Amino acid sequence: EPEVTQTPSHQVTQMGQEVILRCVPISNHLYFYWYRQILGQKVEFLVSFYNNEISEKSEIFDDQFSVERPDGSNFTLKIRSTKLEDSAMYFCASNRGFGNEQFFGPGTRLTVL
Amino acid sequence: DQQVKQNSPSLSVQEGRISILNCDYTNSMFDYFLWYKKYPAEGPTFLISISSIKDKNEDGRFTVFLNKSAKHLSLHIVPSQPGDSAVYFCAASLGGSNYKLTFGKGTLLTVNP
Numbered sequence: 323e324p325e326v327t328q329t330p331s332h333q334v335t336q337m338g339q340e341v342i343l344r345c346v347p348i349s350n351h352l353y354f355y356w357y358r359q360i361l362g363q364k365v366e367f368l369v370s371f372y373n374n375e376i377s378e379k380s381e382i383f384d385d386q387f388s389v390e391r392p393d394g395s396n397f398t399l400k401i402r403s404t405k406l407e408d409s410a411m412y413f414c415a416s417n418r419g420f421g422n423e424q425f426f427g428p429g430t431r432l433t434v435l
Numbered sequence: 436d437q438q439v440k441q442n443s444p445s446l447s448v449q450e451g452r453i454s455i456l457n458c459d460y461t462n463s464m465f466d467y468f469l470w471y472k473k474y475p476a477e478g479p480t481f482l483i484s485i486s487s488i489k490d491k492n493e494d495g496r497f498t499v500f501l502n503k504s505a506k507h508l509s510l511h512i513v514p515s516q517p518g519d520s521a522v523y524f525c526a527a528s529l530g531g532s533n534y535k536l537t538f539g540k541g542t543l544l545t546v547n548p
Contacts, residue, residue, distance in 0.1 A: 326478070355535070365479065365524065367535035378535055413478050423469055424536060426478035 324348045326427035328414050334433045335404055343399045343430045345414030354397045355415040355424060356389065358382075365413065371397065404434045438462045439527050441539035449547055454512040456542050458525030461506065465527040469536065470499060470510045473522045482523075483510070487530075515546045 327346045335341050347354050356368040369379040371389055388400045397416075401408055411431050415424040440459045448454045456470075466487035471479035485492040485499045485508065492499050498511045512519055522543050526536040 328478075357536075364540050365526075365536075365538040367537070370535055380535070415478075423481040423484055425481065426471075428476075428478045 326414055326416055326425050328412075328427035328430050330430060331428065332431045332433070334435065337406055337434055338403050341401050341404055341432065343401075343412050343414075343432070345397045345399070345427055346395050347397055347414065347416030348425055349395070351416035351418050351425075353377075353417050353419065353424075354389075354391070356399045357413045357415060357426075358410040359413065359429075360407075360410040368399070368412075401432075404432075406434050408432060409434045438465075439525055439537050439539040441525055441542050443542050444540070445543040445545070447545045447547060448515050450517055451514045454510075454515045454519065454544055454546065456510040456512075456523050456525075456544065458508050458510075458539055459506055460508075460527050462527070462529075462537075463506065464529055465537075466530040467528040467534075468499070468501060468508050469526045469528070470497075471524045471526060471538075472519075473524060473541070479524055512544075515544075517546045517548050520544055520546050 329344045354371040357365050359365045367380050369383045370377045386402045390398050411429040413429045414427040417424045438461050469484040470482040472482050473479045483494050483497045483499050485501050490501050501508045522541040524541045525539040528534045528536050
């Protein structure tokens with residue numbers, strides 16, 4: 323069964339460093355998303371991406387964040403200058419379109435020291 | 436932002452009995468609802484969904500009920516099995532192809548053998 327994959331599973335970085343989180347969505351999916359879950363809190367939407375552009379972003383997704391689909395398979399989330407409060411699980415998700423559930427990857431645990 | 440609420444942080448049931456997980460929402464524009472299950476260190480796994488034009492959707496042991504007038508939905512698991520022990524998230528969408536999911540805080544279900 324096809325699945326969303328994410329790398330790395332755990333990333334530790336120093337405050338102020340740049341990180342890139344990687345995702346490979348399911349191959350025939352058209353819509354891509356990033357969510358995050360800070361420990362003990364809700365899963366929160368960050369950004370959605372369709373047709374090579376951002377379709378919606380939350381207030382969390384400020385200028386420090388960017389997304390890219392550099393080729394036909396990868397979908398990346400970049401945080402330019404990490405802050406302590408960026409420590410969270412980051413989930414990538416994808417779906418085919420209307421009425422279709424979003425499939426989530428296993429997540430990347432980001433720890434900012 | 437409490438648009439989707441799961442007021443019970445935990446629920447414990449005996450194997451073979453019914454588990455009922457509840458979810459309330461405040462945004463009447465939501466028109467698509469989903470339940471996800473999450474094990475520790477994994478991403479959310481889609482369980483079942485319901486469109487706002489329906490009041491019930493069933494898939495095997497899982498049934499979701501939607502009461503639009505009360506802005507309430509519930510997930511019934513019958514019969515409950517120990518493997519069902521996980522955190523269950525209710526999520527809602529404004530519909531459309533690439534709309535973000537708004538999650539509740541989750542309910543930890545424990546099914547005791």
